[in-house]
Amino acid sequence: MTNPLRLGIAGLGTVGIGVVKIVQTHADLLATRAGRPIEIVAISARSRSKDRGVDLTGYAWEDDPVTLAKRDDIDVFIEVMGGDSGPAKASTEAAIASGKDVVSANKALLALHGQALAQAAEDAGRVIRFEAAVAGGIPVVKSLTEGLAANVITRVIGVMNGSCNYILTRMEDAGLPYQDVFDEANALGYLEADPELDVGGIDAAHKLALLSSIAFGTRVDFPAVELEGIGSVSIEDIRQAADMGYKIKLLGVAQMTGRGLEQRMSPCLVPETSPLGQLQGGTNMVVLEGDAVGQIVLRGAGAGEGPTASAVMADVIDIARGTRLSTFGQPASTLRKVRAAQASVAAPYYVRMELVDKPGALSKVAAILADAGVSIDRMRQYGHDDTAAPVLIVTHKTTRTALDAAIEGFARTDVVSGPPVAIRIEAE
């Protein structure tokens, strides 16, 4: 195979331009490693005239990515536009229908339409690869699909949105409330055009749903991800958690339970000394657990031009080398539909509430917890004003159902002021 592998790139934002730069500057390296030259043939983006800082004159231009996807002179369609429908979906479908392999960085599209796209690709004898869609430059899709393929995967856990991790670590370091840091991050351009994709946990949940499918051999089920963003994380909880030896992270967890597949993306406490607890700023970390391999931890940049383009090009090189894999690691038709199990696995919880300053208040709270079957690991009462005394509780392992019953019980008393905060503690 010395014929060149010909690329069509749809989308010339950060990632697309990163791909162009690698192809232009590393031509010899890519050819040596891939065993054949890798060439860009055609490109497409919204604006043809925009100066993107790289020479694009050698490539054919298409206004419409669907037209690009159908060109006879490309072998691989690279979709780095984004969007969970519209041109991204239409062009990906067109590429497959016209016999192209697809390399995609589009987590939203795959999280919502992955099953149909994977099936279409396999029916057409084409592949869809998406390393760049999850955790930027970290080869996590490859590690899970290939490196750990001999394992029953027991759990996938990780920090998969750098912007959220940046906001949470910045809140802690600077002692600033959420809204201030959010505004700062937004002004710096760290957030998506629709910031809710980041801070609402949606982007990270897309990634988790994709990893779940590979890990457990199940159909991608993004709507089943139990989702909670970081908007409700207060500086008070970050401080109190730190004081008890924890960090708050937007954590994705996927595990197969007796009741079905549990997928969660939500703020959790992790021990500050754990690898996840020590993760600073925009870095991502994914922990893969398998029955034979034990625990594998992968860390790296979760976004950015270079890292994401590196992942796109890794998929391209795989295709150039002749590697052909099913989209989710096994034929789409063999992926199982499974029940969603919502947080059925017991865990310790961090609970913070304001106790009204009355005699017997604490014993009432303790009694309600005991009645709900929630036992207390640690309790701490700290400096209080005239009317309310903040109380922190770390429970022993309990179910969310039991904890919710206790919280309902608090509301029926007159000793707890306002709704308590309850955050799951996830052990590594």
Place this chain on the structure above:
Amino acid sequence: MTNPLRLGIAGLGTVGIGVVKIVQTHADLLATRAGRPIEIVAISARSRSKDRGVDLTGYAWEDDPVTLAKRDDIDVFIEVMGGDSGPAKASTEAAIASGKDVVSANKALLALHGQALAQAAEDAGRVIRFEAAVAGGIPVVKSLTEGLAANVITRVIGVMNGSCNYILTRMEDAGLPYQDVFDEANALGYLEADPELDVGGIDAAHKLALLSSIAFGTRVDFPAVELEGIGSVSIEDIRQAADMGYKIKLLGVAQMTGRGLEQRMSPCLVPETSPLGQLQGGTNMVVLEGDAVGQIVLRGAGAGEGPTASAVMADVIDIARGTRLSTFGQPASTLRKVRAAQASVAAPYYVRMELVDKPGALSKVAAILADAGVSIDRMRQYGHDDTAAPVLIVTHKTTRTALDAAIEGFARTDVVSGPPVAIRIEAE
């Protein structure tokens, strides 16, 4: 491809039995993921009668691994015997010559004969894969060969021998001298039959040489690895390093410099807060740095039945799926011969020496360092007995040559008692 992939396993030690267990217990999972059944057809080991705790009655037995390698009814020869020559080499060569693909966990064989074996395999149209030879279950060969294939690799750094890391962390935790912990580890069976392979850094250097070849597109050059074991690491240095915020690790470093390829496996100081500094016990960690992807950190179990068998089987599944890669990521004929550059990259150093208790001793030492062009970042003098005062120095970045000149200078004075200890500080 629904015809089974047929395996012959040479070696039924920990790793071989781990492979048997995965094939026996995960048959359906492997078939689903690989797209075809994976079967063991024949096995070979030193003793046929030994009880290994698994049922081997369904497999053909060969006393001679070379005969096993030549059998017509196997597709993949799995070499998990070990040894850098003898039966391991003969059977691997026989497998290739008779048209088999090879999956090997044998770092010594590949570090010494990798170029010839890779060339032979490629000439015969066969592949040799060796994920299990480096860092156990961590998919580091895959990450480097495939996941980061679009990058100019700038550095590979890591802790690649779990036994050494166990000894060093145990020395620190228990406050025990090297020999005590060595004896303990040996009694517990943590060390190779020839412990020098572990504590002399040889095993880890084999792994580093293999990663270097992939990273830099160079011929495996194990003899060029600058090698120093952990036998000379004293509890005193571990304590003093800790006091200054460092841990001592047996660290492998490979980087391409202006003067050639630098490969080192030696005790180094790393910041205690860094991922490498926090690595406890038998765990391995490899840090890969690329021009596009930045820094990728991989952590996991570096040895043991499950993790190593997981890596062997990942290679087997790749072959079952039809993935065909050059042994070192590019054709063997394109791997370059390069000059070896010994520690030419400047670094800060930790220096410990005993100063004779004389007026002006410290100023003499400082003057010698200044004359050699070595500048001091931090100096600390601590509790001393009647005749000698221990002094710790952390230098600014300097070359080993300049530092050696200073150390020679010390020897020509009458103020330094005995040879100083000098350990490189490696930043992540």
